Amino acid sequence: MLVDFNRYLFFPKKKSLIIKDIIIHLGSIIKNKSLNFDLILNDISSSKNPKNNSIIFFNEYQNLNFDNYKKSLFITSNQETYNSLKNFNKIFVKNLDDSYTKIINNFISHDDDLSYKDEFELINNSYISKYSNIHNSSNIANNCVIGRGVKIGKNCIIKNNVILKNSIVGDNVIICDNSTIGCSGFGFNLKNLGSKNIIPQIGIVYIEDNVHIGSNCTIDRGRIDNTYLGKNSVIDNMVHIAHNVSIGCNACIAAQTGISGSTVIGDNFISGGQSGFAGHLIIGDNVIVAAKSGVTKNIQSKSTVAGFPATDINQWKKQIIKNRKNGYK
Amino acid sequence: MLVDFNRYLFFPKKKSLIIKDIIIHLGSIIKNKSLNFDLILNDISSSKNPKNNSIIFFNEYQNLNFDNYKKSLFITSNQETYNSLKNFNKIFVKNLDDSYTKIINNFISHDDDLSYKDEFELINNSYISKYSNIHNSSNIANNCVIGRGVKIGKNCIIKNNVILKNSIVGDNVIICDNSTIGCSGFGFNLKNLGSKNIIPQIGIVYIEDNVHIGSNCTIDRGRIDNTYLGKNSVIDNMVHIAHNVSIGCNACIAAQTGISGSTVIGDNFISGGQSGFAGHLIIGDNVIVAAKSGVTKNIQSKSTVAGFPATDINQWKKQIIKNRKNGYK
Amino acid sequence: MLVDFNRYLFFPKKKSLIIKDIIIHLGSIIKNKSLNFDLILNDISSSKNPKNNSIIFFNEYQNLNFDNYKKSLFITSNQETYNSLKNFNKIFVKNLDDSYTKIINNFISHDDDLSYKDEFELINNSYISKYSNIHNSSNIANNCVIGRGVKIGKNCIIKNNVILKNSIVGDNVIICDNSTIGCSGFGFNLKNLGSKNIIPQIGIVYIEDNVHIGSNCTIDRGRIDNTYLGKNSVIDNMVHIAHNVSIGCNACIAAQTGISGSTVIGDNFISGGQSGFAGHLIIGDNVIVAAKSGVTKNIQSKSTVAGFPATDINQWKKQIIKNRKNGYK
DSSP states (O other): OOOOOOGGGTSOBSSOEEHHHHHHHHTOOOOOTTOOTTOEEOEEEETTSOOTTEEEEOOSOOOOOGGGGTTSEEEESOHHHHHHOTTSEEEEOSOHHHHHHHHHHHHBOOTTSTTOOOOEEEETTEEEETTOEEOTTOEEOTTOEEOTTOEEOTTOEEOTTOEEOSEEEOSSOEEOTTOEEEEOOOOOOTTSOSGGGOOOOOOEEEEOTTOEEOTTOEEEOOSSSEEEEOTTOEEOTTOEEOTTOEEOTTOEEOTTOEEOTTOEEOSSOEEOTTOEEOTTOEEOSSOEEOTTOEEOSOBOTTOEEETTTTEEHHHHHHHHHHHHHHHHO | OOOOOOGGGTSOBSSOEEHHHHHHHHTOOOOOTTOOTTOEEOEEEETTSOOTTEEEEOOSOOOOOGGGGTTSEEEESOHHHHHHOTTSEEEEOSOHHHHHHHHHHHHBOOTTSTTOOOOEEEETTEEEETTOEEOTTOEEOTTOEEOTTOEEOTTOEEOTTOEEOSEEEOSSOEEOTTOEEEEOOOOOOTTSOSGGGOOOOOOEEEEOTTOEEOTTOEEEOOSSSEEEEOTTOEEOTTOEEOTTOEEOTTOEEOTTOEEOTTOEEOSSOEEOTTOEEOTTOEEOSSOEEOTTOEEOSOBOTTOEEETTTTEEHHHHHHHHHHHHHHHHO | OOOOOOGGGTSOBSSOEEHHHHHHHHTOOOOOTTOOTTOEEOEEEETTSOOTTEEEEOOSOOOOOGGGGTTSEEEESOHHHHHHOTTSEEEEOSOHHHHHHHHHHHHBOOTTSTTOOOOEEEETTEEEETTOEEOTTOEEOTTOEEOTTOEEOTTOEEOTTOEEOSEEEOSSOEEOTTOEEEEOOOOOOTTSOSGGGOOOOOOEEEEOTTOEEOTTOEEEOOSSSEEEEOTTOEEOTTOEEOTTOEEOTTOEEOTTOEEOTTOEEOSSOEEOTTOEEOTTOEEOSSOEEOTTOEEOSOBOTTOEEETTTTEEHHHHHHHHHHHHHHHHO
16 A cells, blocks of 8 residues: 655754756656656655655656656666656666665665664653654654654554654554564665665655554565555564565564565455465455465465465465375385 | 462552442443452462462363362363352453453553553663662663563572563573563464454462573463473573463573463473474473474473474484385385 | 673673683683693683683584694583593583583673673763764764664664664664664573573673664674674664574565574575574575565575575465465365
């Protein structure tokens, strides 16, 4: 689920996003003379969630009503996409991830960058950012860090040593001890690794009402958009949820499960412990995943799967029995 | 292993547990006129570990000497159990978990509830509850939180950023950095999820002498009774132990293992890394579980198992070889 | 990769390592009259990385130029090794691990021992050891603990609630929230478990430039030598790296992976999430390990493996297909 948020509450702008400055910074050769060089853009957006007045990092061609994005700048490394964008502000780049990294690091502050600043007050034994917004009915225990831009709704319980940053949290949410919410996703370019080349993460985590998150969990913020946890979902200890994952309402996720980036999960999801999910999957509603499964493909609604690679649970049970018999022969 | 403890050192009572108030709070229709409406109960207990003068949440019929529980209140959703309890204080409810949740949230404070209070002093860089009891020979490092009711024996080392609550700790215990001990178990009703409906956890963790717990572990407190770690057990990093688990003495549990709720493990247990255990299992003495196993069934003493679902290790090895051969055909 | 470091910056000596005192402490019967009883040794070393002027715990016979170790003391429980060491200072012991434990606990302070001391100052919301050395261009966030001896290079970002001890960190390193670096390895003698008998860990973690470590990770210090992370390596959340592991440059390790002790991995390593590695393996360069693999054997350079036990990925895929077909029969 994608939500709207004001990115600059979390990640302050270093300077204005003016097309001509972006071009200079990228060192691009401009073939496209119709570019509006003086246009100031408000934000960064992804091809999944494009916005007007933003830089749209756009590789996959989508059936958009492009007229809504006349005041945007499309950056793409896909020649076909580039060509199809007639009469738009557009730049062709060799490597989209590298250009993204270059632009973000130059124009926007984020917390994998030394320039990032926050200011804290020690309130009831926790460090609370001056730029956070916490409802006074919510309790925050000891040794927590609540970062800039964070909003916490009513009647929340944030237990001890929790790091909560780059997040918007609804009402009645409980986050247990030693969990890290809103940390950096694992964004990298395999050909150019290292801390100086990581792909900046400037999205957030959005947590709906009544969510319960266990101890020692990690939930990464989105890369550009948001990671999402639906209403009434309950998450056990040591669960890892990567950037841009979206989980519907009423999920129940047992301990040590890991969900890779951009996987989208429907409502009423149940996952046993130590399950793993590949990235960019689509998991329907009312799906049950048995413990220790490794999910590598999309799952249709109302399915129950098990094993690795995960398959229909009855099929999996048959295989187990067959293999056992074979082993005895 | 079940131990005795005074629950109210950890979880203060909000009000007295008087049978008539409980009935009013549950909104029960009372068919049982012999109820002693004015009886004040001392505690809550489970069918596994029933106590006199307590509310016994009792679904599974057990061959008890019921005469020891004349001054208790049995609450059950099992009609047969209800009928068999002649001349006892008893209430029939539709859903035992929901009734438990209702009663606990009304009568007892716990740390998933906004009403829960603790008071801390900053001592040597850690927040120590005024209601804890720490032997002065023990060392507590920085940024720890030691919660109310916690007792720590002699010569313990509690390293940095450890959360230790709802726990009784013996002598010579070492708990390493960033671990969370005594956190909430994952108790929920699948038909009624969300933080407001979680099943309250009001048990503790009991850690015997000479236990060593690694870094970034989570050990959940019992639901009503206690989670238990036996003497001389050593636990590696990132191990998750769920509520009501009991582990005998001399266990050796490698990193990233997860043990689900209520599983009972004997002495001299060895588990390789990344193993997982289903809940409510009984694992004998001298059991070895190979790394990355998924244990779904009880294991007899002196067994060595491997694979998922875990089976005898020699059998497992045969299967692997057979499957490889099949793959080549 | 083994590095040189001054152990006593991290683990202060309790008393001088004089051969006669070591003998008295071990209660050894000395058959070897040529021992230089008054020799003072500087350090402890392993058979993998023996040093002159040190106690060399030496069980596996190696083709050393022993002449470089004339001023060392060899301690061994291997009779053949003992006999082969002519004209050296040497002691035969029954159990090498037990003797090591006895000696270290008596002569060297380490942080699983109550005698270990460190002194901290609260600087910008974190506890920084007076005996650490942090470049002033590096940022340390809130609630961190930086232990004695730690050296941090230029332009590092240490995020919130990080424990960093017993470590040397290069330039541009990022360590994310709630991670524990330099914690104790899981060293034990299965016949003699318990916190009082754990095998002391007095090595360090050495982190090269540009490494990025995710949130809620644990990286154990070496037992005698060092754990090593090569330049430009990036590590996701909840990854566990055990003592004496060495990882080359440009590694990319996804979430919830666990690497057991003493495994040595080459350059350009890629591991999918939830993979596990047995200890003491040798993994070549340019190796790819698919998610959820269980690696039990050495892997040659340029291999891609999958499954458990991990095998060539194409072979693994064939097996999966065959097994599925068998299941349907």
